[in-house]
Amino acid sequence: MRESPRQELWVGAFVFVGLAAIAYLSIAIGGLRAGGPGGLEIVATFDEIGGLKNRARVVVGGVKVGQVKSVALAPDFRARVTLDVDRRLELPTDSSASILTSGVLGDQYIALEPGGGEEGGGNGPRFLAAGDEIQYTQGAVILERLIGKLIQNLGNGSSKNGGSDAGADGATSEEGSE
């Protein structure tokens, strides 16, 4: 039972186009990469990560350089976030990491701010290597708490004269201790 070459051609074309569609959907739209840049794992510990999820973006100056690999609770009840960034990235050891939100209600991501690179001096390592921890971190801003503080401050301000100053001072000192 031989099939006509035309039928074979059609089946070949169908399978080829189908596989090409899967590849396009996976790579161009789904963002699948074999291995990908990545390869350099660094750790950052935050007081508060808000809604940060696995695979959230990690950016330097707005350019994506990696993603969040895992989020875990450290023994001191802070959030220990492992980042997987491009191994070619040479981040000074005094770089900082902060959790920001894209837009008002958008996804949360981590922005790395490269430091001056002077701390290492002559003896210590100058760049972050695999497994290193970022020293300077700033956690996520929780909108509800911010609003709560605002309401509290406004309440203090209206209840007694000159209270708004004290309330604002209290808020800043609280901020500093965090």
Add this chain to the structure above:
Amino acid sequence: MSPAASLRALGAGSLAVVRNLGRFTVFSLGLLVAGGRPPWRGRRLLREIYDSGVLSLVIVCISGVAVGAVLGLQGHNTLVRFGAEENLGAVVGLALIRELGPVLTSLLVAGRAGSAMAAEIASMKVTEQLDGLRMMSVDPLDFVGAPKATAMILSMPLLATLFTLFGIFGGYLVGVVVLGGDAGSYLSTLQDAVRFSDDVAGGLIKGLVFGVLVALIAAYRGFTAQPSSAGVSAAATSTVVIASVATLVSDYFITALWGY
């Protein structure tokens, strides 16, 4: 009807359901074993892929564009209220990749190729061709059933992906070309929102599972059809009904288990 008689009817009904499920399971295992061991029958498989895959291409592509266009229109009209119409690409793409692509393709293939497969096997039974194969000591399950089922299982993810891509194109046509949305934000919100492991892989797994379901149900209904012309049409009809319901019900469980 006396209480005893209605109880008996209930018992008989339950037993029939269990018996049918058991027969279906045994049949499915037999078919998988037959398909999973040599001879591979590549020529037969090629022909069956032509029948269930290539011949379903046209309806899948047309339906894909139509569904994508409707999603684009509905999505645009709804998103405009929130001033979020630039997210149209994400809405259309996620809906198609995760749900509508695999599910609607499965319904279309069940209607187009599944019914044809059941009717063909059933009519081979009516005309005693299956008995003829058995007389030549050729297992009909291996020679007729396995290539058909394999072809459908292989075709379904490919067709579902094509449906999805044509749907995204249809949404682009309406959202960007007709309604004058921004082409760049359509594509970039789409790429931002879609992740391979959550969305694309989940959609492919759905396509594969639906392919297995439709293929097994169509083969089972074909091979167990009553050997009469009424049996042929009953096999085709019940294939479409059962395969469609199985697709929609299993879709929920796959979605829940995949952990969205």
